[in-house]
Amino acid sequence: MKVGVPSVARRPRCPRCRAFVTWNGNPNRPFCSLGCRLIDLGGWLDERYRIAGPELPDDDAGADDRVAPGG
Numbered sequence: 001m002k003v004g005v006p007s008v009a010r011r012p013r014c015p016r017c018r019a020f021v022t023w024n025g026n027p028n029r030p031f032c033s034l035g036c037r038l039i040d041l042g043g044w045l046d047e048r049y050r051i052a053g054p055e056l057p058d059d060d061a062g063a064d065d066r067v068a069p070g071g
């Protein structure tokens with residue numbers, strides 16, 4: 001008895017949308033498309049920006065303290 005080996009080659013799937021990824025000549029691998037690639041990249045970039053800390057407002061040079069003379 002011979003065990004049949006699946007003739008279909010192992011095809012990687014997109015980690016984002018689980019679609020089959022064309023590996024050869026695909027600049028966006030391991031993602032299926034540029035869209036999935038950017039989404040994933042944007043995801044972890046967004047986290048990095050978030051953990052960077054709260055943004056402090058620009059320090060205005062006492063503009064609020066200055067009182068314009070009436071006139």
Ligand SMILES: [Zn+2]
Nearest residue numbers: 014017032036
């Ligand atoms: Zn995808």
